[in-house]
Amino acid sequence: MSSQKLLLIDGHSLAYRAYFALPAENFSTSTGQTTNAVYGFMSMLLTALSAERPTHLAVAFDLGRQTFRLAEYPEYKAGRAKTPDDFHGQVELIKDLLGALGVPVVTKEGFEADDVLATLATQGAAAGMDTNIVSGDKDSFQLSSADITILYPKRGITDLNRMTPAAVEEKYGVSPANYRGLAALVGEKADNLPGVPGVGEKTAAKWLGLYGDLPGVLAHAEDIGGKAGGNLRDHLADVERNYRLNRLLTDLDLPIALADAEFGRIDHEALAALLDQLEFQALGKRLEVLLADLGLEGTTSPAGAGASAVEVPETAVLDGAGLLAWLADRDAEAPLGVASDARFERGSGAVDLLGLAQGEDAVAVELGELSAGELAEVATALGRFTALVMHDAKPQLKAFAQAGLDGLRVWTDTELAAYLLVPDARAYDLEALTDQHCGISLAPPETDGQGTLDLSFSNEAAQAVGGAAWGVVALAEALRAKLADTGGLGVLDEIEMPFQAILVRMELAGIAVDSGALGTLLEEFGAQAEAARDAAYEAIGHEVNLGSPKQLQVVLFEELDMPRTKRTKTGYTTDADALADLLVKTGHPFLENLLAYRDVTKLRQTVVGLGNTVADDGRIHTSYLQTVAATGRLSSKDPNLQNIPVRTEAGRRIREAFVADGDRGYAELLTADYSQIEMRIMAHLSGDEALIAAFNAGEDLHSFVGSRVFGVPTDEVTPAMRSKVKAMSYGLVYGLSAFGLSKQLRIGVEEARALMDGYFERFGAVKHYLDEVVERARAAGYTETMYGRRRYLPQLTSDRRQVREMAERAALNAPIQGSAADIMKIAMLRVEDGLRAAGVRSRMLLQVHDEIVVELGPGEYEEVAGIIRGCMGAAAELSVPLDVNVGHGRSWQDAAH
């Protein structure tokens, strides 16, 4: 009997963890079933099966909410968020899979899964079985004994902590038997069981050590001094209640016996059908391999999968000389996978492990072990490869460059390829993608439990980078084939891949800031914020947190009894628009000061944020995200340099702090931006003769359009008319409604509607185009830019009106915003080539959607301005000219025109 091993699992808690640990976006079947919790649960189960190799296996689930604990304490687990709808369905799928695996699913009315597990574990231990419980509930620690080990999931779902009695003792300073007492004293927030205020694990363990056990502590409550002692005496009842409730029951009358839990009665056919239905290819193969390993192979293999699993090859760990020899033997024209543990932030990066793979050969090398000479040789050797494949190459390339590994030309970045296939996915995980597209199951990246990568060298880490380098090649092949089918390969090869190289250079360069100027701004904005805050307090006669919409609502709508504003989910809005309205209505000085405070604290925060990101080289190195915006735009983060204020005078002063780097020999900054590029694209795509004529006329666009809409000569268009037309023109690109226009212009809905009708009467082809682009997208399921960049919008056929209309506006905007993004990327590719051909020092630093910022070498303005004007103007052939404005000056602000 002693060779028997029992594995018990708390199904609900693990499925729940999996649900939140894995992004739902990456786990759904083609029919729309979300599978993240199922996948995570099964993945964990496989890991545990393979590590523990149990002879007996059972999974317990909670059954409803009504338990004996709730009966005794009605507030038990109160305040817990309702479990999401798409979770419940997944629990059923998990139970189906367990059924096919022949694993009993055990529940007991009125009791929780942990009581079931405790009972089974006690029976198992009594029968002499080696018993393990996988549970996310710490109360299970009380069961830890010589025969019973608790496997407690760390952050995430794949790592399990082995909580033996010694481990419990080490972590909490008490024996498993005393863990209940400790938990009772400390309390359990998740179960809504308050403990003794001010008493944490340390204090509780000390008391338990002193008085032996919880009854001992309670008996000596009078002897314990200090505030904590007093609190204990005030909360004796709570502690006693916790102690009663957190005891796990070990004597339930269960519908199954241990013998029913014997593992091995597998229904292979049902299992294959379920895995097929869930589209778990790689997981199916893992399971197949595992079952075969346990001597439980079936006669049928999962549908859609090959007879054998795709095996990740063994990675050989090489030294510098070995790596050079290996590289010399490879085909420089064939795909070579590259992976690493590189990381990069705030202008500097590091990389320890480099993995390379070609065919079935995977190798890894510790870069720190290479001599400078070897590193240079490796760089040269890699530079000869024309088909490097990486996943999320940009941060790695930046770290490589700083480590002396320069000059790599990446052929395919699988993250970019996956982005072009599905541009609105939330994340592009290499492991999920290889699973989904190739049936390959790669080891997830190692973490140290804090969610950061484990940087220490280990054979496992080497296997991980080698395996990733191998997997990414297969993934590239699969994704390129799919992109070729959808016409997106050109965008990848001609736009995104070369553009990535430009971003690497821009990000490594960064932009110089005048830290002194930032400091001055900080002081000024700080003083202004204080003044505005004090004046606001003065106006209402007391202090209030001006940053708290909730507190502001009390002041505005209760104390001052102002008219209610637009509803939000949690109350009434206090946004700037609404406050401005209230100011007009009431003239209350509090509002004026609140608005001023908001403005200036926002600016101050921007300055603080920028200051925090200045790197050692005195420059700010933003990161551009190339796979985030669903339309094809870039985004910028850490810090976001695409939303630096510009509309107000005070805001523009922040732009004065971005300067040319005189210390490094740069003379000035240059800015170049497209004028009304989205409107021009709309004119081109719609073919509207009147709008095309407007751009070709070369006069002020909005005055021209205004004259047509209002039927007056161009020079009689008043500023009010012009601004209305301007707002409408821009709004059209976003799918603005008459209602929205009326709100923005603070005019009546009827007037707004008349304005729009007038516009569409004069520019009929625009209306026709906008209608048509939505209808074509609905029929095709996607929109496309001028260059074939797609965005899929399945919600266009939703029967929920709000969802559908949101998709319609996205459909109308995506080709326009996306084409503009494509054109800017193409322009920058040409600018880069142009600057290189001219042999100038000037270099691009920033991109802000329709603007680029360039650092100018001495005396290079005229030449570079000419290059940029030419490249940007000729980036696309439209039926209207692409106008480019160029300016230069010491700072970003001075360079604006």
Next chain:
DNA sequence: CGAGCAGCAA
């Protein structure tokens, strides 16, 4: 730690 609100840019 995450949702909600607010506000900046194109």
Next chain:
DNA sequence: ACGTTGCTGCTCGC
């Protein structure tokens, strides 16, 4: 219900 695409910082409740 009513305007697209983003990022960051704050508050507040879990």
